[in-house]
Amino acid sequence: MFQEPRSASREVNHCGAGCRAGEDLAGGSYLAPSSAASPNWVGEDGTSSSPAQHLGLCQTHPQISPPSAESSANFPSSPPPLLSASITPQLQEEESLYRELFYNKVQDLHLGAGGSAANPLLAYTLIKRLQSDWLNVVHSLEASENTQALKNGYTQVEKDLPEFEDLEGAARALMRLQDVYALSVKGLAKGVFQRASGTHLPDIYTPGQLFPLSADDCFLIGKVAYDRADYYHSIVWLEEAVSLFRVSYGEWNTEDEGSLEDALDYLAFSYFQAGNVSHALSLSREFLHYDPSNKRIARNVLKYEKLLMESPERAKAEVGLQRPNVTHLQTRDLYEELCQTLGSQPTRYQIAALHCSYETNDSPYLILQPVKRELLRLQLYVALYHDFVSDLEAEKIKGLAAPWLQRSVVASEETQQKAEYRISKSAWLKDTVDPVIVSLDQRIAALTGLDIRPPYAEYLQVVNYGIGGHYEPHFDHATSRKSPLYRMKSGNRLATVMIYLSSVDAGGSTAFIYANLSVPVVKNAALFWWNLHRNGAGNGDTLHAGCPVLAGDKWVANKWIHEHGQEFRRRCGPNPDD
Ligand SMILES: O=C(O)CCC(=O)C(=O)O
Numbered sequence: 001m002f003q004e005p006r007s008a009s010r011e012v013n014h015c016g017a018g019c020r021a022g023e024d025l026a027g028g029s030y031l032a033p034s035s036a037a038s039p040n041w042v043g044e045d046g047t048s049s050s051p052a053q054h055l056g057l058c059q060t061h062p063q064i065s066p067p068s069a070e071s072s073a074n075f076p077s078s079p080p081p082l083l084s085a086s087i088t089p090q091l092q093e094e095e096s097l098y099r100e101l102f103y104n105k106v107q108d109l110h111l112g113a114g115g116s117a118a119n120p121l122l123a124y125t126l127i128k129r130l131q132s133d134w135l136n137v138v139h140s141l142e143a144s145e146n147t148q149a150l151k152n153g154y155t156q157v158e159k160d161l162p163e164f165e166d167l168e169g170a171a172r173a174l175m176r177l178q179d180v181y182a183l184s185v186k187g188l189a190k191g192v193f194q195r196a197s198g199t200h201l202p203d204i205y206t207p208g209q210l211f212p213l214s215a216d217d218c219f220l221i222g223k224v225a226y227d228r229a230d231y232y233h234s235i236v237w238l239e240e241a242v243s244l245f246r247v248s249y250g251e252w253n254t255e256d257e258g259s260l261e262d263a264l265d266y267l268a269f270s271y272f273q274a275g276n277v278s279h280a281l282s283l284s285r286e287f288l289h290y291d292p293s294n295k296r297i298a299r300n301v302l303k304y305e306k307l308l309m310e311s312p313e314r315a316k317a318e319v320g321l322q323r324p325n326v327t328h329l330q331t332r333d334l335y336e337e338l339c340q341t342l343g344s345q346p347t348r349y350q351i352a353a354l355h356c357s358y359e360t361n362d363s364p365y366l367i368l369q370p371v372k373r374e375l376l377r378l379q380l381y382v383a384l385y386h387d388f389v390s391d392l393e394a395e396k397i398k399g400l401a402a403p404w405l406q407r408s409v410v411a412s413e414e415t416q417q418k419a420e421y422r423i424s425k426s427a428w429l430k431d432t433v434d435p436v437i438v439s440l441d442q443r444i445a446a447l448t449g450l451d452i453r454p455p456y457a458e459y460l461q462v463v464n465y466g467i468g469g470h471y472e473p474h475f476d477h478a479t480s481r482k483s484p485l486y487r488m489k490s491g492n493r494l495a496t497v498m499i500y501l502s503s504v505d506a507g508g509s510t511a512f513i514y515a516n517l518s519v520p521v522v523k524n525a526a527l528f529w530w531n532l533h534r535n536g537a538g539n540g541d542t543l544h545a546g547c548p549v550l551a552g553d554k555w556v557a558n559k560w561i562h563e564h565g566q567e568f569r570r571r572c573g574p575n576p577d578d
């Protein structure tokens with residue numbers, strides 16, 4: 001069996017902290033690889049590879065090349081503290097060079113975060129910097145020689161820093177954006193949001209400032225994919241990592257988790273897993289060029305060669321890698337198209353019935369200030385009410401919800417659970433929290449003509465999506481009698497009023513899959529639709545989604561209005577189309 005690179009566990013990723021300078025790595029905290037990646041971790045001969053053979057995650061020192069003369073040219077303005085006086089002048093000079101480099105490194109890690117965190121690439125690198133880069137720098141040999149204060153400072157803030165789960169989530173968010181918006185990985189690594197070749201769509205987002213990714217940034221994304229046996233993504237990201245590491249080979253990068261050898265190792269094994277043995281072979285040979293003593297890779301090379309000799313057709317075999325269908329979405333293509341192109345918006349201007357109007361809904365409350373309604377679809381009734389809340393109200397609502405935000409859950413059978421298909425945070429606000437909620441409720445009641453007093457409607461749910469946050473196609477109404485929605489004993493969710501409390505820089509529109517409609521985020525506007533037919537059955541055409549946020553911070557507020565209490569307000573009818 002082939003030996004794959006060690007699968008990163010949380011422990012391994014944290015080993016920057018675990019493996020202090022000079023500590024023996026052998027017998028350290030390596031864990032067995034995830035079973036998903038390969039059950040065949042032990043070598044063919046029954047021996048497992050020694051951790052010391054693995055070049056990488058834990059190795060801070062052997063890989064670090066001495067600093068090059070060029071990179072030391074940029075001396076800091078205030079010199080770092082001096083080391084002990086008992087060293088020779090030449091050593092002293094070298095030490096000071098190292099210290100200055102380290103000082104520059106620390107300074108660099110502080111810089112560059114001033115741009116807009118709305119940019120997904122900046123957001124990812126920031127999380128990585130806080131979760132992994134800093135850890136590696138603080139516990140590096142250079143740091144221990146320089147200053148204890150740096151470590152103390154790190155320890156103080158450590159508990160507030162992102163965890164590996166956050167970094168992994170950020171990497172997965174980038175892969176989601178790559179997929180849904182058909183973005184080129186090469187482009188992303190350069191900081192631009194180009195469409196992958198084969199699509200004829202314009203760039204979806206043009207950042208004001210470019211935030212390119214480093215080789216190590218790409219490596220980590222590839223490794224996150226690899227650890228999930230997702231070779232479709234690991235290959236492209238590790239390819240990018242390898243080509244960037246090749247360019248910077250020999251440079252001093254204390255903060256890095258991986259190296260060229262690591263990236264080659266993971267990439268080779270990803271190709272092998274994907275059935276491309278000849279690529280696996282040439283990458284492993286390149287690995288041996290840099291580290292001829294690695295026995296595991298040497299054994300793999302022999303095995304790849306044997307495989308290719310036994311069945312030469314493998315050399316040509318191009319295994320078409322399938323995108324992992326993590327979401328099991330039957331409607332994935334439709335959904336993604338709507339997210340990318342904002343649906344078929346222009347056609348609505350050609351349909352006369354879709355128009356804008358001022359509405360009072362015969363409510364005295366709205367007579368002095370009618371609402372601006374834009375009809376978006378008729379067959380499935382979807383209307384957008386512009387300026388439904390003011391900027392002030394939106395800010396107030398977000399501020400009230402912010403301290404209570406928690407990872408959103410979805411109803412699954414009888415319980416509520418976190419799910420990959422809904423990534424956001426949410427909080428529920430009762431009307432007793434602040435008069436702004438009371439006045440919003442009044443406006444919703446006036447607009448819809450429905451009774452929204454408890455228990456006829458749920459509290460206001462405020463939702464915050466970070467970059468890559470999304471809610472894949474779903475229904476708001478319950479599709480099973482066992483749903484927790486029925487616990488309110490006021491029937492199913494009859495209607496949805498969803499208010500956009502923010503704008504976004506790119507992405508994040510609300511897509512109605514079967515209505516071929518995608519509504520861009522319009523700050524302060526409220527979207528309304530009926531979830532149920534008049535006969536009480538769920539309307540399948542309401543299948544809708546919150547597209548991933550590509551850039552920015554998206555906030556919405558949901559008001560779900562139930563069946564009970566509306567008997568005389570929305571009359572029932574036998575026609576299943578109504
Ligand atoms: O965020 C969106 O655009 C849709 C949100 C949604 O459908 C929901 O929260 O149920």
Ligand SMILES: [Fe+2]
Pocket residue numbers: 474475476544
């Ligand atoms: Fe929804």
